[in-house]
Amino acid sequence: MHVDNLPAPPGTERDQAGRPPVVTASGVTKAYGRTRALAGVDLQVRGGEVLGLVGHNGAGKSTLMRMLAGLESCDDGTVLVHGEEAPAGSAAAFRTVRMAYQETSLCPDLTVAENMWISSRHCLPRLGWRRAASASARRRLDEVFPGHGVTPRDRVEDLSLAQRQMVEIVRACLVDRLDLLILDEPTESLGPDAARTLYSYVRRLAEAGTAVLLISHRIREVLSAADRVVVLRDGAITADRPAAGLTESGVLTLMGAHVAVPSERAGTARRGTGGGTGARVVAELRDARGGGLHGVSLRVRAGEVVGLAGLAGQGQQEVLERLWRPTRRDTEVSVARAYVPGDRQRSGVLPLWNVGDNLVVTAMREIARRGLRRIPDERDVVRHWVERLAVKGGADAGITELSGGNQQKVVVARAFASTAGLVLLDDPFRGVDVHTKTELYRLIREEAAKGRSIVWYSSENAEMAHCDRVHVFRAGRTVAELSGEEISEEQIIAVSFDEPDQPDESDKPHERDEPGESGAPDRAARGRTHG
Numbered sequence: 001m002h003v004d005n006l007p008a009p010p011g012t013e014r015d016q017a018g019r020p021p022v023v024t025a026s027g028v029t030k031a032y033g034r035t036r037a038l039a040g041v042d043l044q045v046r047g048g049e050v051l052g053l054v055g056h057n058g059a060g061k062s063t064l065m066r067m068l069a070g071l072e073s074c075d076d077g078t079v080l081v082h083g084e085e086a087p088a089g090s091a092a093a094f095r096t097v098r099m100a101y102q103e104t105s106l107c108p109d110l111t112v113a114e115n116m117w118i119s120s121r122h123c124l125p126r127l128g129w130r131r132a133a134s135a136s137a138r139r140r141l142d143e144v145f146p147g148h149g150v151t152p153r154d155r156v157e158d159l160s161l162a163q164r165q166m167v168e169i170v171r172a173c174l175v176d177r178l179d180l181l182i183l184d185e186p187t188e189s190l191g192p193d194a195a196r197t198l199y200s201y202v203r204r205l206a207e208a209g210t211a212v213l214l215i216s217h218r219i220r221e222v223l224s225a226a227d228r229v230v231v232l233r234d235g236a237i238t239a240d241r242p243a244a245g246l247t248e249s250g251v252l253t254l255m256g257a258h259v260a261v262p263s264e265r266a267g268t269a270r271r272g273t274g275g276g277t278g279a280r281v282v283a284e285l286r287d288a289r290g291g292g293l294h295g296v297s298l299r300v301r302a303g304e305v306v307g308l309a310g311l312a313g314q315g316q317q318e319v320l321e322r323l324w325r326p327t328r329r330d331t332e333v334s335v336a337r338a339y340v341p342g343d344r345q346r347s348g349v350l351p352l353w354n355v356g357d358n359l360v361v362t363a364m365r366e367i368a369r370r371g372l373r374r375i376p377d378e379r380d381v382v383r384h385w386v387e388r389l390a391v392k393g394g395a396d397a398g399i400t401e402l403s404g405g406n407q408q409k410v411v412v413a414r415a416f417a418s419t420a421g422l423v424l425l426d427d428p429f430r431g432v433d434v435h436t437k438t439e440l441y442r443l444i445r446e447e448a449a450k451g452r453s454i455v456w457y458s459s460e461n462a463e464m465a466h467c468d469r470v471h472v473f474r475a476g477r478t479v480a481e482l483s484g485e486e487i488s489e490e491q492i493i494a495v496s497f498d499e500p501d502q503p504d505e506s507d508k509p510h511e512r513d514e515p516g517e518s519g520a521p522d523r524a525a526r527g528r529t530h531g
């Protein structure tokens with residue numbers, strides 16, 4: 001019997017807009033050994049709201065999400081779903097709460113349809129499941145990411161990083177009822193168009209009453225997508241505000257990052273000596289063709305930071321690949337190189353090793369004497385980089401115990417800890433917080449000033465402002481070379497959309513090239529330098 005004047009039980013009270021709570025966390029704590037990941041968090045997420053959760057790398061965001069999705073138990077405190085106490089691991093209690101992970105949770109050697117079946121089999125028929133899973137996957141992919149280029153028969157390991165991320169998000173949405181969707185850094189590997197269509201889908205979900213919890217280091221995106229912003233700092237909530245009225249720098253201040261917004265700093269941060277036209281050429285591509293390239297010429301001088309920009313999949317990664325393995329006659333590289341992959345899950349971290357060994361693996365050979373490792377010297381190198389990039393967790397932690405952003409810092413540090421003269425960056429700052437990114441931009445400029453050369457592909461056009469020169473790519477060609485003050489986000493976007501000349505017959509794309517694919521072969525060897 002419903003009695004109007006009785007107060008609603010805790011965890012079920014509607015707010016002024018009449019929105020019911022979906023999940024309520026009270027006093028949630030969690031520690032991993034001596035690391036306190038959550039220090040008593042109270043948070044309520046309501047149906048129909050988009051809640052943005054921000055905080056520096058290692059602040060505890062993913063840990064909190066795992067509690068709200070029932071994937072891990074808290075040491076102390078409670079989690080209620082629709083007002084009912086929900087024990088971690090209870091599939092029934094968390095049935096309508098779904099999460100799309102930062103590191104995708106897909107099985108790489110299964111197809112897209114098979115992955116959908118694994119996570120959504122409770123709402124798919126047993127007989128004819130493959131056809132049903134394929135149809136649902138296709139329909140939802142079309143709805144959320146038009147032009148995705150994925151078929152349900154594709155094996156996940158053959159998909160690009162962006163496509164895997166799309167499948168991960170759609171996998172989370174494939175349920176008969178969705179009350180809370182948690183998106184952990186969903187756009188870090190998506191292009192701008194896919195990000196836009198995702199956010200319009202998020203808005204539609206919220207209008208239909210679903211709660212969406214969005215974790216992101218892209219503060220501008222959070223402010224435009226979310227109704228409310230919660231700041232997590234060292235495992236505790238330090239601010240909970242409506243998004244309207246907040247500014248990017250205001251949020252950064254709440255996060256405790258005493259830095260300017262990166263795009264504001266770019267103009268002053270970039271362009272040191274830039275190698276100068278007289279500096280030695282350390283790497284060169286001369287009219288490089290094949291494998292997705294259609295006549296690319298590019299020179300890198302000592303001490304230069306050269307950017308590769310343009311829409312994703314236009315040949316930038318093929319250029320990095322050529323410079324990494326200069327096996328063709330059209331490519332010449334005269335110095336040792338180190339590679340920083342953006343896809344740390346596939347080719348970045350060595351999961352069974354600790355932070356220190358992951359960090360020093362590239363430099364190990366240079367530090368060794370007569371084939372023997374010099375552990376004290378390795379430790380000094382590790383200590384230096386762990387401190388410099390503030391890797392939360394320390395040198396002895398297992399690498400997989402680190403938060404995603406901290407793992408990425410280790411992968412970046414690995415390249416710079418070596419003596420490689422040419423560092424190749426393949427969109428490497430995914431999941432890294434704003435404060436650390438600013439440190440990394442400074443690091444790049446400092447290393448260039450010491451004479452190192454850097455070739456940097458980034459899907460964030462604003463980052464290109466830290467380069468001396470930028471080649472903008474389209475359809476395997478350089479369509480513009482910008483330098484100095486010409487480098488701006490607007491200019492890069494403008495030339496990215498310029499109509500390219502018609503390719504001649506000799507330029508026909510490599511037959512294995514797929515749209516949106518890097519075409520890059522195995523990158524597992526990138527823990528080493530080539531020289």
Ligand SMILES: Nc1ncnc2c1ncn2[C@@H]1O[C@H](COP(=O)(O)OP(=O)(O)OP(=O)(O)O)[C@@H](O)[C@H]1O
Nearest residue numbers: 032037057058059060061062063401402403404405
């Ligand atoms: N399984 C684990 N074992 C040990 N420590 C862990 C584990 N998971 C998380 N931690 C630690 O808990 C802290 C919070 O990590 P969490 O992944 O929640 O951070 P985050 O805010 O999501 O960071 P990021 O923005 O880098 O993804 C970190 O110090 C991390 O090293």
